[in-house]
Amino acid sequence: MKNILKSFSFKQTGSFLFVLSLLLANALIFWIYLLNEEKASISISDRIIFIGGHPRSGTTLMRVLLDVQGSIYCGPETRLLEPLMILSTNLSERFPPNELLLRTRIFAKSIKEATASFILHVLKTRNKQENKILCAKDPPIVNFMDKLVDLFPNSKYIFMVRDGRAVAFSLVRYQRLEFNFKNYLDKLKEWNYTNNKTMTLCNKVGPKYCKMVKYENLVLNKESVLRDLMQFLELKWNDRMLNHEIFMNSDVELGRTEWSNSQVVKPIYYKDSRKDWTKEIEDYDEKTIRKEIPMLKFFGYF
Numbered sequence: 001m002k003n004i005l006k007s008f009s010f011k012q013t014g015s016f017l018f019v020l021s022l023l024l025a026n027a028l029i030f031w032i033y034l035l036n037e038e039k040a041s042i043s044i045s046d047r048i049i050f051i052g053g054h055p056r057s058g059t060t061l062m063r064v065l066l067d068v069q070g071s072i073y074c075g076p077e078t079r080l081l082e083p084l085m086i087l088s089t090n091l092s093e094r095f096p097p098n099e100l101l102l103r104t105r106i107f108a109k110s111i112k113e114a115t116a117s118f119i120l121h122v123l124k125t126r127n128k129q130e131n132k133i134l135c136a137k138d139p140p141i142v143n144f145m146d147k148l149v150d151l152f153p154n155s156k157y158i159f160m161v162r163d164g165r166a167v168a169f170s171l172v173r174y175q176r177l178e179f180n181f182k183n184y185l186d187k188l189k190e191w192n193y194t195n196n197k198t199m200t201l202c203n204k205v206g207p208k209y210c211k212m213v214k215y216e217n218l219v220l221n222k223e224s225v226l227r228d229l230m231q232f233l234e235l236k237w238n239d240r241m242l243n244h245e246i247f248m249n250s251d252v253e254l255g256r257t258e259w260s261n262s263q264v265v266k267p268i269y270y271k272d273s274r275k276d277w278t279k280e281i282e283d284y285d286e287k288t289i290r291k292e293i294p295m296l297k298f299f300g301y302f
């Protein structure tokens, strides 16, 4: 009997110690987590300029203008950065940092660093990069601005905005949809949604990081808009930017899939003033647009 009791209490003490050591081990891991995840931030000092906005908002024109400036290489769309950021965001949402460390001994910070290294490597080793300032033009990339700022403290974001009515018209035509009001309004709703989202992010990261540029302003007041932009980017002014079309063949490569190739090879001119959509979209209804697309008013298009 005594023996049984003895071994029982021994067992109990044993399991108590076991639980205690588990708790201590987890507390230790949590402490390591706090030390590594919270205090240390990723420090990649490379400058990267990101250009984005809703499709057909002048992102290609913007990157071509930067490409003729001389010290930057934007090049064609990378197309990789958006799916990468979706994956990276998904991973961080699926595995909360402390749980990730506890179960897998992987720091959430490592995933962030891996994402940053991937982007940096891909941009640094591009053909024609030639040690210029890194730049990536991918329309949807601005929707990850807040996350990218965290990875690249020296990055800058150019958010292109163009009148949603012109954008919707251009998209309906490009996608060969019927020129009816329903298709047109659907495109405007998408425009409304993404521009609200991007503007919200742009405000969140603040004016040090994000600059909204209206396509119409850029086209109509090219020099003042570009000079202001160069200050934001902390880059030198270059007169070549005023006549980018002269350098199109020699210095600027166009991507095969960029929609706007036929337009950016020409001198800049303002064509939205013709407002073709009012004539060509069947049952065009400005009243409905005013009511349903408040972002147009927000950006001053009404």
Ligand SMILES: *[C@@H]1O[C@H](CO)[C@@H](O)[C@H](O)[C@H]1NC(C)=O
Residues within 6 Å of the ligand: 090, 091, 093, 094
């Ligand atoms: C991440 O992606 C997986 C696989 O595509 C999906 O099942 C999951 O719902 C996503 N998780 C989040 C948080 O988006």
Ligand SMILES: *[C@@H]1O[C@H](CO)[C@@H](O)[C@H](O)[C@H]1NC(C)=O
Residues within 6 Å of the ligand: 189, 192, 193, 196, 292, 293, 294, 295
């Ligand atoms: C357009 O954006 C506003 C925010 O500015 C939002 O409240 C509204 O629901 C959006 N409308 C549509 C049709 O997406």
Ligand SMILES: *[C@@H]1O[C@H](CO)[C@@H](O)[C@H](O)[C@H]1NC(C)=O
Residues within 6 Å of the ligand: 196, 197, 199, 200, 298
């Ligand atoms: C975006 O939409 C939300 C919800 O409708 C609204 O509260 C917010 O003010 C909008 N943001 C901008 C920048 O218009």
